[in-house]
Amino acid sequence: MDLIYTTNAKFEAYVPGWVTDSSVALTALLVRAQRDVDAILGPISRSAETGLKFDPDALRDWEAEALSNAVCAQAEFRLSTDEASLAAGRSTKREKGPDFEVEYSDAAANGAAPARYGQKVQIELEPIRHLRRLTGVVR
Numbered sequence: 001m002d003l004i005y006t007t008n009a010k011f012e013a014y015v016p017g018w019v020t021d022s023s024v025a026l027t028a029l030l031v032r033a034q035r036d037v038d039a040i041l042g043p044i045s046r047s048a049e050t051g052l053k054f055d056p057d058a059l060r061d062w063e064a065e066a067l068s069n070a071v072c073a074q075a076e077f078r079l080s081t082d083e084a085s086l087a088a089g090r091s092t093k094r095e096k097g098p099d100f101e102v103e104y105s106d107a108a109a110n111g112a113a114p115a116r117y118g119q120k121v122q123i124e125l126e127p128i129r130h131l132r133r134l135t136g137v138v139r
Helices: 007-012 025-038 061-080 083-088 106-110 119-131
Strands: 090-097 101-105
Touching: 007 025, 007 061, 025 119, 061 119, 090 119
Parallel strands: none
Antiparallel strands: 090 101
């Protein structure tokens, strides 16, 4: 999967003081974060060409920027969270409705951040909530 929603340069600008040691590793991190964000956008048809739910070129500039920022926020969260914990998962709780599915860590039941998504992701996605088919909230 290619990097569609953001760029390495946008991530570098998003995270204060960030210095990229490996552009390949940063791109791989952003691709994983892009998949994470795509997963919480709800049951929207994926493009056969990109495998993603949105084409940033078809969005208004501010919508594409919000999508980019959400991916950057998730990548920043992934950097601050042990990747092994994300991959292996902690004890999780899954909530599923007719048009959403969200996983929370065992810590989320106590009001802590979820295992899979950074808290800033929800803030960054707020401007494009009209594009999402998600009635649940990522906490």
